[in-house]
Amino acid sequence: MKNLEIIATSAMGLEAVVAKEVRALGYECEVENGRITYKGDELAVARSNLWLRTADRIKIKVGEFKGYTFDELFEKTKALPWEQFIPEDAEFPVIGKSVKSKLFSVSDSQAIVKKAIVDRLARHYKRTARFEETGAMFRIEVALLKDVATLTIDATGSGLHKRGYRTGQGEAPLKETLAAALVLLTNWTPDRPFADPFCGSGTIPIEAALIGQNIAPGFNRDFVSESWNWMPETVWEQARNEAEDLANYDQPLNITGSDIDHRMVKIAEENAFEAGLGDLVSFKQMRVQDFTTREEYGVLVSNPPYGERLGEKNTVEQMYREIGRVLSPLETWSIYILTSNEQFEQFFGKPATKKRKLFNGFIRTDFYQYWGKRPPRITE
Template sequence: MKTFKLIATTAMGIEALAAEEVRELGYTCEVENGKVIYQGDRLAIARSNLWLRTADRVKIVVGEFPATTFDELFEQTKAINWEEYLPEDAEFPVQGKSLKSKLFSVSDCQAIVKKAIAERLKQAYNKSSWLEETGALFKIEVALLKDKVLLTIDTTGPGLHKRGYRVGQGEAPLKETLAAALVKLTKWQPNRPFHDPFCGSGTIPIEAALIGQNIAPGFNRDFVSEAWPWMDEQIWEQARLEAEDLANYDQPLHIFGSDIDHNMIKISEQNAFEAGLGDLISFKQMQATDFSTKLDYGVVLTNPPYGERIGDKKIVEKLYRDIGKAYKRYDTWSYYILTSHPEFEKLYGKQATKKRKLFNGFIRTDLYQYWGPRPPRNQKNV
């Protein structure tokens, strides 16, 4: 069976988490900035798209070569066996990017790659006229870095963060892939309680529930490569049946989210219902400082306001002080708070056990980690 060189792209800072997921699928991989590189067959393409929680998309590497002139770019692109990937009627738009390369005009690079692929396909399919492009979509990217060309085909379509459950959202929703990465960084286990006191549209609690029951995050959506002639229906059926078998729908969960905005609670409930998790997550309208629990050894993971807008800073700083006081009462719990505020630890009143730099979109943030004690080994449920 044909194997492909695959790239799972990621946000900066969470490559190691995506690599861990690739290895859990059974593939050896290498990690570079913003990407995880591995080999896999057609089933690997389907499984990667269904299972990778923290990656942005999965791409097939079609060609890699150095090029400093447009002639080199054209000839080496044309030399690739594009007919092995693209059928005669393929729709193949070309996107591009260029960094620190002599061929810096992205639009020119795109046009040349497009022309080279078209010429190759016309030869391969014995066509004299222009290609119609009425068939399946193959999104091609030409990326130049330091005069090295990377040609890829996107197997995903809309990014992997598009799980298919978000029917509503707030002003600045957390990306589902980042939310999943945050849950994984807490090392939370499904037998422990979990709470997000600034839950917004419910993304963090929903991603925690998907992880807690081992539900493939891409289970309820489609992917662009499902329409490709050589990605047989049986491959996707096999991958989805495997995902169904691995899901642990009987795993009890104690996950709850809260927010001061009652409209966001309604949206959270709708999103959880859309994800098939409506009965598993409890949402409640309340202030973060009103957090109270009789449970031990839980995890609080949250993405509170950062105070970046003028006028919000003092309100947010008071909020950080107040939650610092409120959380002191529950010393068996672990707390994980994502914010861009440089004085967070001082305001919260405690130095973090550990900090991890992450990017929430284009905002540079830190995940402040306050580790509580480990639960007793004989404690099956808390």
């Protein structure tokens, strides 16, 4: 078993949520902007890919060093043990990024890192410096930040937000990873009602159902590291068996989603069935103004329109007022709304208990949290 340094990358503002998930898997971690670093073996890589609901992707860190010149970047890259990770027939493209670094040319940095790795592998595999690259994919990244180069190999493939259940989506779909984070940032537990009156393609209710039944979000998809020769099949088999054993398919759930657009409701239903949750989440066409419930101590999480487009602002602000009127009688419910509108509290009609800055893609948003009354304690 290898002792690997693993990086779970994160959207801005979600680092603490990802770190909490990593610790729940049993790994101590360090938190920095956009990344959570921890040590583990091959099983840790498999578990991280299968279980981390809010991370963007999982990477293996090969090395990190200060690099001020291209010569330094070449020599220090070549000194790293690439042969421990990359087999002779591997496909290993190099991508890059540079922020506040003397080596600001990303294309030059990529070319130098590629050449350094080729030189190292050619010497190790005793061959001329040309590789066919017909085998498994090992996508390498050189990330330069303030003159520190971090070299990683992507162990995920398609981003972790691609759960495999999305058959369709609307114009501005919420990433599955952010939707999961919104649910995890609430006080919801699976025994309480859950609602989303702006459900769109159903992402928030579906992620809530996966959380509610403790289903690993990556259970129904493949990962690029499954094809790596040093990642034994038994590791993936063990990780998937664990996930199957930990899922609580018998947990009853009361999760509803609604949307004014009947086409989105149909897509949401199809997505839920694709996720294997069709019988657990119910969707219906409804205006938010018609939202009503007799349930108590529920949790409502929603990502309503922001009014970013010209001409939409007034309509959306009026809708926020209506949301406030509709939801104000629900004293026992906790309400969580994500929006980029900085005057949301004013339109909604009351200040939030708490708000948290998050990014929906490149849009800066706030997650407005209104905590309802606590459910009464059940005494035996």
